[in-house]
Amino acid sequence: MIEPIAIVEVRNASITFPGVKALDDVSFRLLPGEVHTLMGENGAGKSTLIKALTGVYQIDSGEIVVAGQVRHFTGTASAQAAGISTVYQEVNLCTNLTIGENVMLGHEVRGIAGVNWRKTHALAREALARMGLGDLDPRAPLSSLSIAMQQLVAISRAMVTDSKVLILDEPTSSLDANEVEVLFGVIRRLRDQGVAILFVSHFLDQVYAISDRITVLRNGQFVGEYLKRDLDRTQLISKMIGKDFESLRALGSNRQTEVRDRTQTPLFAAEALGRKGAIEPTDVEIHAGEVVGFAGLLGAGRTELARLIAGADKADSGAVRIRGKKVSLNSPVAGLSQGIAYSTESRRDDGIVGDLSVRENIMLAVQARRGWFRRVPAREVDQLVTTYMERFSVRPNDPDRPIRLLSGGNQQKVLLGRWLATNPDLLLLDEPTRGIDVGAKADIQETVAELAEGGMGVVFISSELEEVVRLSERIVILKDHQKVGEVVNGPEVTAESIVSVIATETGDEAEEQADALAEEVAAGDEPTGVEGSAS
Template identity: 55%
Template sequence: MAARDVPVEVTAPVVEMRGITVEYSGVRVLDGADLTLRPGEVHALMGENGAGKSTLIGALTGTVPILAGTVLVDGLPRTPTSVARSRAEGIATVFQESHLSPHLSVAENIMIGHEVRGRFGISWARSRKQAEAALATVGIEDVDPRAPLAALSPATKQLVAVARAIVLEPRVLVLDEPTSSLDESEATRLLRVVRRLRDQGVAVLFVSHFLEQVFAVSDRMTVLRGGRVVAEYRTAEVDRAELISKMIGEDIDALQALHSQRLSHHYAESSRVALRATSLGRRGMLGPTDLDLARGEVVGFAGLRGSGRTELARLMSGVQRADRGELWLDGERVQLRGPAAALRHRIAVSSENLRHEGIVAGLTVRENIVLALQALRGWARPLSRAEQDAVVDTYLDALHLAHEDLDRPAGELSGGTQQKVMLARLLATRPHVLILDEPTRGIDIGAKLDIQRRVAKLAGEGVAVVFISSELEEVVRLSDRIVVLKDREKIGELSNGPGVTVDTIVEMIAAELDGPDPGDDG
């Protein structure tokens, strides 16, 4: 079964967090959050990106200062002030980025800071013995503790990070996205380790965007949204659709009442395929995926964070290279060795990480808009001011950009304006395929509508569009077809129409997979 059938109250909590409040630069990112961790229980911390999960972990481990609230360990108040202090309280953490040293041996990484000492200093023989025991606990007893860490696979390195945590014999183990870089078999092995530690009485706090893994290994879950706890469930009792609804911020009743609106900007699917992916994938990132993208069509990618929607977009656009499968553009096979190569093939992509992979904050709006076109033309032939003005003027009115902002640094503008500047930059290259990852996230409704209208118009002009959004209603409103992803796999595809609703997608995502649960020893 997915989770143990445990009593509601098993033992006294080892950790209680009550009313935890955290602010960054006057912005409240955690607002009165509660969390209870019990021995012998895996507690999943759920929520979309920005919900406050990492901040709550930081408050527990002493890396984030607490403005208000109380942390109790064994019923006694404690003030987490550092990782060392939390370790002294028996709390160990394995982060998504393992922070291991590739230049040290496996044993040195595991035992660093708590090596076994004898009369003459560190006893490496005894230290390696303890490291071997920790490696056996996580199921990699075949790894030589003398081997350099750099020689290991990413999955084995992640298990070494877990071994480093458990050598401290923690009472609380925090696992922050521990399977994010693992493939299915590797993740299954790690989940078995988590089960074993739980059965030994460790309280495990498990953070993951992979729903199947959460249901396979957790006993209880807390849901965060917007820095607040919105629900706590026993895993065996929670309805998956209700859980997803809590995470994305919609009432289940409201989701069931929503209906697909086939608006006037929806266009019939063209028979001409612009971009075709066959068995496209990358180990540890996305399973083999087939997809056709036709001209004049908006294809929405729907799924929770970590589902594979962004990964598929990045592989289709050359931002990351696939190690399996093929891409075909207008019937010809292409190999995209990066975004620049994609752009030369008239495939334009905007990243969900606008600040780091999109807008250049120090450049003006004008310079940002013409950046991709100039790169496509070549830096040896700079665009004249007249050519720049012609390009910029084309999109000022269409995207409701202000003339007075043209010579301001783009980093000074609102998120909505930055998104529109990024869209203008992509459109200036006259793409045949446009891939938009979260183009409306975090912006006001007016800017959202501007971008949505423009996407619809582009499809009408024959552009093939991929549209990714965490707001499922937005995906339903805009898309002609909807590709649904879950746990780095494409699980279904819907032709949009009056019978397709947000609830249709939620139910697809929430449906249990056939076969045994990941990490189930049975």
């Protein structure tokens, strides 16, 4: 079978930001009448490639070819003029306008007297009908629609100009299962009309439900393009994380050899803790002196669950107990007051305050816990700052240096010092070793083990599964914003066996696979492997 000619081609494109090569000689193509999914972990280059295709970024080298012509996009308008439309995760619509006004925004029918609203709404109705949304009244207010239906209106607006390419960036992140099916119906309808669709999602089940073709990026580089039928879930995950199963099997670990007595009251216990659109109701326990790993791909719900535990986000379901006592965690300050410290995954955006000094960054959480009207005495400040800078060998050893001038590894050490200065009972570390050098990574891993030995409860989140397996006493496995399993660590638990659970096709099957792994750990049997679980 001869493949159709690509409607869009990216040839050997590179984009460099200060200190970072976001795209490195990447080639990519979109064929008409296909859903092509772009996959990769955080920092893989997906967003950069999309922004290059939509004119937000200009490529430093290489070329973009649309319908056989080399195009130089100078902005989003030039990309749209070339037939490329985009619908982002956050729907960019005007809820104070009607459905029809949103669909036709910028393309209203105009006459001598201004906008001809009758004809404009008639064209909006036609555009909606092409999406299979002919039952919507274009004169109804957009605010009367659910988020899912607003997403479909956004797609209708994108297709008003008969675009040949539609980019959908995380369109299902706020939708439930029924709403996703409605959206997929519209996507398939457009695909069958010959539209080339670029789909981005972290939900593996959805990727395999809607995709015809998959391209994988890793660290800004092209890994490969595959037909869906030629790439099973296990292979996809391996290509995304850059580890084949032979290397995963070779990884060592420092697992706990003694089984913890879990009949004691846990340090932290949550029952049916959840937040709509973020994480399904989840049970989780953390004992004093225990490292609990959260394993899953980006978008699985690891961060969302950690933020609920810390009070950084407010749960809309469930109950929380600290040492058996029911508490309310409705803010980060409430979490701190209960001895819970949370180090965010976004070190640059939500962690450090770049223009403040190392000293000021270390003291932020201590001062917040005490209240801004009870200043920490200067002598205590000096003692805490000296203690944690020396403990983590922060370099350069200058507490008055702006933290933005430190390396990523040293910034992470300062953040760790910030939270330890609050003397927490429970420490949540979200991607604490991402983007730092090997030496700093080893220091942080050793610190985690030391903290647990000292009686602190630790939640450890990392995209590097071997790191989770090496450090954790117990591992909570998440997929598609829900907990699908939990295993006590042991010789039977490997990065490979965790991947096999994540790679199963449905949540129910993932739970069954996790239960089977837990039984193997309990029995001390050999793991069954993954070959049959991800086909």
